[in-house]
Amino acid sequence: MCNCxxxxxxxxxxxxxxxxxxxxETQKASAVQDSYFEYTGKTDLTVTRNVSGKRYRYSxxxxxxxxxxxxxxGMMRVPVLRLMQENIIQ
Numbered sequence: 001m002c003n004c005x006x007x008x009x010x011x012x013x014x015x016x017x018x019x020x021x022x023x024x025e026t027q028k029a030s031a032v033q034d035s036y037f038e039y040t041g042k043t044d045l046t047v048t049r050n051v052s053g054k055r056y057r058y059s060x061x062x063x064x065x066x067x068x069x070x071x072x073x074g075m076m077r078v079p080v081l082r083l084m085q086e087n088i089i090q
Contacts, residue, residue, distance in 0.1 A: 041080035
């Protein structure tokens with residue numbers, strides 16, 4: 001005896017699982033925010049991030065840039081950049 005009717009139910013269940021995972025990923029991503037970094041070096045600096053492909057240009061010491069939230073972890077590894085705790089430009 002064929003039980004083909006349950007196959008469509010299986011597909012429907014797996015689709016809702018994927019949608020639930022996407023919602024969870026979106027909620028996690030929204031918890032992380034864009035952040036400002038200040039340049040502490042002596043000349044100028046251009047940083048290109050692998051995740052977003054964005055280029056961030058610091059033209060002088062003390063220059064501040066708003067960094068896309070997916071690039072923040074990589075920017076924290078650059079020794080001449082400092083994450084601004086207040087995350088606002090004054």
